[in-house]
Amino acid sequence: MSTIERLPLTVDHIRDDKQHIYEAEPVLSARKLVITFGRVIGLDGVDVDLYQGEVLAVIGDNGAGKSTLIKCLTGAYVPDSGQIYVDGSPVHLRRPQDAREVGIETVYQQLAVIPALDIASNLYLAREERRPGPLGSVLRMLDKKGMKERAGGAVQNLGIQTIQNMGQAVETLSGGQRQAVAVARAAAFGSKVVILDEPTAALGVKESAAVLGMIKQLRDSGLAVILISHNMPHVWEVADRIHIQRLGGCAGVITPQSHDMGEGVAIMTGATTLEPTP
């Protein structure tokens, strides 16, 4: 049924209890993605496979194309050529809404939360729920109370204790709390894939640990997670596989078991190259 050939995995280095994840069909795949910005090449034919129940980290130097890759997978950019597949079927993501409709949620580096709106409004932004009956269907009135209650549930599910009042404006929250709101939004609505772009970049040690905990929780609940990060200890802590992006292309996929951080950084910076798997 699948129309795409699967990419070779570094399966030898995947732990036994995780092997079964890679026997299934990839939930999200990309083949030969190319995007250019004028004369600058953003992506130079990148392939990705992502499986349900794994955390795939994407690392790379500044300008290597990490964020560009992610924006293509989430509909924020439209690639010039190449094809994206969800559950093996080709999809065309022209806007962020398109990605959302096929079950891909994103936590952007800039968080994409609206400071002036409250937490519940942010969680439900662009997918507001209306009141039942004519109040909702004719007057298009929002179900503010219901959304607030469900937002509280979503935040609670992630084990976030520090946020209590869903009516609080996001601008009054700390950086870690805003991150939690953004992750909660992705977790609440992402049915297949959650993508996090540098989620720990602006956070302290304790807040970072909380976000990493959330990532593990998302994976264990059966979602596929993509984590873009500069922070190698964080990547090696939570990732199942690591996609190394270099100069707009993929320099290879490794696992925390197959390579240590130093080797990963060496591949990332071009100091060494990954031998192609036979």
Place this chain on the structure above:
Amino acid sequence: MSSSTSAAAAEFARRQHSPLQRVQHLLHGYPWLSPLVLLVLTTIVFTILNPRYISPNAQSLLLQQVAVIACLAIGQTLVILTAGIDLSVGAVAILAMMVMATLAAENGVPGLLAIVIGVTLAVGAGLLNGFLVTRVNLPPFIVTLGTLSIFTAIALLYSGGSSIQNNRLPDIMNVTGRTFSIGGFRLTIGVVIVLALYAIVGFALSQTAWGRHVFAVGDDPESARLSGVASKRVLLSVYTVAGLIYGLAAWIQIGRAGAATPNGIPDANLDSITAVVIGGTSLFGGRGGLIGSLLGAIIVGAFTLGLSLAGVDQQWRLLAIGVLVIVAVSVDQWIRRVKA
């Protein structure tokens, strides 16, 4: 050790906010509070200067005088909430007014049809503004500065620059100036239409998804887009709805002035922006609301009425309004720095 730090943090969280901080929080949560306080203060001062100011007669007159500016301020609020500005408010209203009046008086078009054509033209004018802002990606300031001249010129060219008195206009066009009494207050149909518009647009802003998207696009357009808000469509709808409201304001102005005059609302741009800014809506977008703009429009009118009742030179009004605008924007800047 950790228990002592968390106790210190809890202590910090429970700290007493200074009175000033509490005011800041209050204004942050309820942006219409400052114009309300200001309105109460001006009412008290003008009543002391001349007790007739508080009489139902004077207050009715105040409402009638501010109806058109208050109406234009609805559209202006929507545009400013999206971090834009509309300098073409007055021009769009004048264009709609001269077209509907000329059609009815010179071309024998039935009154209602003439009104519909005029209002439709205003919607088209708003749509043009929105198109230039969203599709050609021009800054709203430049777009509406240009269309201000364009619409004014078209209105003058089409009408020949002369006024049309109400005896030449059909009844339905003058109906907005018709008065009726409620408990000593004399209201006009125009005032009622304006209040109804405030209720309708206020509902849409505070109770519907569209309203939230207007705030979101104004506060952070890129985040709104990434969150899935169709930012450009929201912006286009805002300028179009604003045009519709300016068209209705034209109808109200005919009733109020008893004529369609090309220079009938000379201060429309400045007064509508002043009303919105005094009303607590941020020029930087995303913050504020409609109730404040109504209060702001009444405050602007209150200075005109109060100063003339007090027998003071009208130039003081201009000075006072100027000071108020600067104070209002300063207060907004201060409120935006609010912390938890």
